Amino acid sequence: MFRKLAEILAGVKSNLRRSLEISEKQVAVRRYFFSNSFDGVLAMMGLSLGAAIVPGANISTVVFAGVGTAIAMLVSGVSGIYLTESAETRRMIREIEESMLRDVSDTVIGRAGAVGTLIASVVGGLSNFLLSMTVLLPYIISLHFVELQPMAPMLSTAEGLVILFLLGMFLGKFSRINVVKTGLRMAGLGVVTATLILLVELFFG
Secondary structure (H helix, E strand, C coil): CHHHHHHHHHHHHHHHHHHHHHHCCHHHHHHHHHHHHHHHHHHHHHHHHHHHCCCCCCHHHHHHHHHHHHHHHHHHHHHHHHHHHHHHHHHHHHHHHHHHCCCCCCCHHHHHHHHHHHHHHHHHHHHHHHHHHHHHHHHHHHCCCHHHHHHHHHHHHHHHHHHHHHHHHHHHHHHCCCHHHHHHHHHHHHHHHHHHHHHHHHHHC
16 A cells, blocks of 8 residues: 555656656746745744834734734745746747647646646745744744743744755755855845844834
8 A cells, every 4th residue: 555655656756847847847946945935934034033122022913923924925925926937838838839830738748837837836835834934933832831932032033044044055055056155145144134123123113
């Protein structure tokens, strides 16, 4: 049973990879993964730090606001990427049809374009949602462990910086450049974001 399931999953993985190759969406998937993940982590870090410097901010309010923000980014990411990549796929298919003088929408090329678009949109949306929720996790846990509530902003920010560093390392690996340097640059952007939020509070709070 497990062997058959493994074979099915391997077949699905192979078909998805082939669809990405035919539709030429591999680069788009990587691009949306990194850009949306970066946006999600920074947005949730901003929410966390903003809540930390507001006197009397309620933990449950921060959690609900964070979950709402994450869901909004999920819907925005999936729908935005899908509409963008669908338009790009239609353009590509139209060019192929003009060169081949035939309809290819119901061929391997057309189906691969549809699958590739779907994969890109799901990866972009889910990466944003999952990583932003990961940054929010200390707040969620502190709902059940009250003693952790004072540390939630610090833990959330630290977690966000670690995720940014790891994203930078992966980006550096794909780009074939120094992974540590790229990771530090990404984490540095998180530090800049935190500094700007604190400066806003200092001058306008």
